[in-house]
Amino acid sequence: MVPPLALDIDGTLTTPEGTIAPRAFPLLAAWEAPVVLATGKAFPYPVALCQFVGIPERAIAENGGVALVDGHLDYAGDPERVDAAVEAFEERGGDLGWDGVDTVNRWRETEVAVSPTADEELLRDIAAEFDLAVVDSGYAYHLKSPDASKGAALTDVAETLGHDPGEFVAVGDSENDASTFAVAGESYAVANADETAKRAADRVLDRGYVDGTLDALRAIRDRAKNGE
Incomplete structure (x- = not known):
């Protein structure tokens, strides 16, 4: 089998x-x-x-x-905390990096995907402040709950x-x-x-x-x- x-x-x-x-x-x-x-x-x-x-x-x-x-x-995870982190990221000049209609995140429920062209250092700093993780899939940086x-x-x-x-x-x-x-x-x-x-x-x-x-x-x- x-x-x-x-x-x-x-x-x-x-x-x-x-x-x-x-x-x-x-x-x-x-x-x-x-x-x-x-x-x-x-x-x-x-x-x-x-x-x-x-x-x-x-x-x-x-x-x-x-x-x-x-x-x-x-x-699994804490999508409200992810949303708060994204808001802080954008307030500090960060950009998710998806042009036009963001179909990458439109149906996403528990995390946010950020373009590989985005400010990785700022994103990781924000993630640490909000006790979140950043995972690099090769196609995007995923801002998500660590668990x-x-x-x-x-x-x-x-x-x-x-x-x-x-x-x-x-x-x-x-x-x-x-x-x-x-x-x-x-x-x-x-x-x-x-x-x-x-x-x-x-x-x-x-x-x-x-x-x-x-x-x-x-x-x-x-x-x-x-x-x-």
Whole structure:
């Protein structure tokens, strides 16, 4: 039997151009164990992806701030404190950095994503004042509660699914995946992963992005078929 999966999206199920890779869909749809999508994106994104892939809606969003599994929806963190910190950041000249309509944060409920072009030093100073954390996903700086993480959410999701988190295989590419790697029984960083993810993973894959992820999943599937 194949193990349950915890998969990041950006940089892990996407191409180098940042587009989702449909070639991963058949493998995920046929996976004979739970598949949980764990992302830094706002909640609607992984839910929609589950629908398009054709798998049950099992999603961890906003770096653990929101988790949905089999009809159970849970939240973590302190969004009011995050909003207060953002207000202070902007009052001191900070800019979230998203031009036009801010679709990055429009549906975000527990954290705020700040553009990589923003004033990181000011953001981290503000975060410290408000007892918040800043996580660099490679696509944004995420201002969030320190007790919310993908790993903590996966622990709760696994329990709801009747699994131990140590049964999961995790694949990811960035700092925000390190907490998932810490609780999963087996973890892979794709070749394009940042140094934090590579250090935290059990193995760094030879290829990057979705190609590396598919290499890992096919090897896991073949290993299960061979009874290893």
